[in-house]
Each structure stands twice: as structure tokens, then as C-alpha cells.
Amino acid sequence: MNMERNEPWVEKIALVLQGGGALGSYQAGAYAALEQQGLSPEWVAGISIGAINAAIICGNPPGRRVERLEKFWRLITSGLPAEPFSEDTISRTLFNEASAQLTAAFGVPGFFSPRLPPTYLLPKSSPDSVSYYLTSALQETLTTLVDFDLLNSGATRLSVGAVNLRTGNFQYFDSQHQKIGPEHIMASGALPPAFPPIEIEGEFYWDGGLVSNTPLQYILDFGGPRQDMCIFQVDLFSASGLPPKNLGEAAQREKDIRYSSRTRMSTDVFRQAQAMRLAIRRLKDRLPADVTTDPHWRLLESFGCGAAITIVQLIHRRAAYETQAKDYEFSRRTMEDNWSAGWSDVDKTLSSEIWRNRTRPTDGVALLDLTRDEIFMNAKRSASK
Secondary structure: OOOHHHOOOOOEEEEEEOOOHHHHHHHHHHHHHHHHOOOOOOEEEEEOHHHHHHHHHHOOOHHHHHHHHHHHHHHHOOOOOOOOOOOOHHHHHHHHHHHHHHHHHHOEOOOEEEOOOOHHHOOOOOHHHHOOEEOHHHHHHHHHHOOHHHHOOOOOEEEEEEEEOOOOOEEEEEOOOOOOOHHHHHHHOOOOOOOOOEEEOOEEEEEHHHOOOOOHHHHHHOOOOOOOEEEEEEEOOOOOOOOOOOHHHHHHHHHHHHHHOOHHHHHHHHHHHHHHHHHHHHHHHHOOHHHHOOHHHHHHHOOOOOOOEEEEEEEOOOOOOOOOOHHHOOOHHHHHHHHHHHHHHHHHHHHOHHHHOOOOOOOOEEEEOOOHHHHHHHHHHHHHO
């Protein structure tokens, strides 16, 4: 391997989980494949459903995490364990639409339920009039499936993002800096107007996806002293796609663009910034003593960094039968399909020659995006059906 000064190449493993509701079972399958390969993260960051998956991972020991993830996803898809009548695209689309409508009408077991009486019958001044559903069931589910003592022990760092309702500012709750409870996870997933804001220490919070649907930037910017890292970024919405041909496709395309959250732009900006940090670090040994003692150089030197960062991007690929309701379509069958897709994408990535033969990035950052072309080709196949 190409390593500076022949030092051993030790990477910190991080896992980044985007928001995306029912699509989150893709992340669970991806994690299951990572754990099987012995790639256990030291830091997990999540938004919305990604925060829930992250809490289950960090709040259980490695040998029990997949079991707990599976228990969660089987619980919340128990409302519709039925199978579609046929596997053709039209039948699957009708099945998924019916499943999404059932979710909208009756909620999801262990997750959320409709308000009774309905929100539109409540007085406008009522605090319950700002959301359609109750999420008290999620609090009970988290308490059952997550060991919050373990989560806060520091064994695996957890960071979840939310939005302060009063200020509109993005905020991360981080187990390295504070004690995390069920309310912090629920705040990260409190998507309005479906779910109510969550109160924490006198402030109310909404879903972090309102500002940014991926916590990648937080790990890149606020990781403390920089060290070599391999970041597995598991996204549920793809920014790439084809122009829509009808209103349904337009709604789906808009949602994909909105919740993809400028992931690639963040990665490109970080690549440039890290190259500059690396250049500053390498330049130090070439400067005369009178320059290295100059206060201006001292300021530049504080930004220097010799760390090598690898970002492995895994993106859920839209199936032909998916619609704009894909993020609230909680059928058992679709959950299992997404779980398998996540597993398959990780397995394909880790089995590739690009992964097996990779070396320490000499320019500071390496981006592995082995499913990018597949996503676009899959969209073209879907459009032709």
C-alpha cells in the first residue's frame, strides 16, 4: 500500500445514515453486510430514520445489532405483511400505493398513529393541532430496543441532527458531548406536519432533514483531531434521475432532489479543502525557519491536516414500482426488498477490485461510488416500463 513514512494504515470507520422513512431498511441491510465483513463503525451519525437505525446500532453490542434492527423493521412493517398478487410492475405499483394509503390512514405499529380526534377537529390553539400523528409508540419502541446506558458509554459515538423550531438552526446531539435519550432520536425524526415537535430542555425540535438530510458534513467538519477515516455513506435518495413524464413522477423527482441534500457538492467541497490542508502540512518542511515562526504561517499551519479520508457512497436505487410515496410505504415485502438491496450493494462494493486493491489516498480524499452508473441506468429502465 502507498503509505507516507511507511506507517501502518489504520482507519477509523464511520457510518453516515440519511433520512428517508420506509426506505431506511436499505440502511439496515447495508449495516448487516458491513458487520458480517467485520467493519464495525466507531462513529455513527444519522438523520430522521437514519437516527433511529443509528441509535439501534450504537445502543446494542455488535453481536446483537442486526437482530435488533430486524426486530424493529419487522415490527413497523407488521401492519401489512401481505404479498402482492403478481411481480409485474403494474401489480407492484398498485400494491405499494395501497400500502402507502393504509399507512396514511392507520399509521405504523410501534412508530406512529393518527390523532383521535383528527387534527382538523382540534382547536387551533391546541398544542396537538400542529401534527396529524402521535409518536408515543416510537418512544416505547426505542426504550425496548436500545440500551441507552450502552449508547452513552462511549463505546460507539452517536450523532443525530435536528432543527430548533424557534431559531431555525440545525443542531446535532452528540453522545461525545451530552447524554442521549429517546427524545433526541425522536426529535431528529419529527418531520412536520406529520409528526409533532419534540421538546428537549425547553426547546422544540423538528426533523433534521428540513435543513440537511445527510450528516456527512458534520463528521467531516467536527470530527475533532483529524485521523485517517473510512466513511460509509448510505443515502436513500438519489440526486441523479430522468425528467418526469407525469405529475406522479414529478412529485417523486422533486422529493429525490430535495432530500438528496447536496451530498455530492459537500463531498467535492471537502475534497478541495482537504487537498489544501494536506498541502499546508507538506509545505512546512520546505519553509525556512523565519517563515515557520511567523504568526501568519502559524495560523495557516493550524488548518493543516495529513489525514487520508475515504468516502464509500452507497445509494438506494429506485425500483420500477416505486412512487412518490416510497418513504411512507411500510409493507413487509418492500422492506425485505430494500434490506436485500442494501446488503447486495455493500457486498458488491467490498467484493470489487477497486475496494480490495485500494491504497491510502495520496491527495487526501478518495471517493468510491460504485453504484452511481447503476442508479442512472436503473432509472432509464424504470422509465421505459
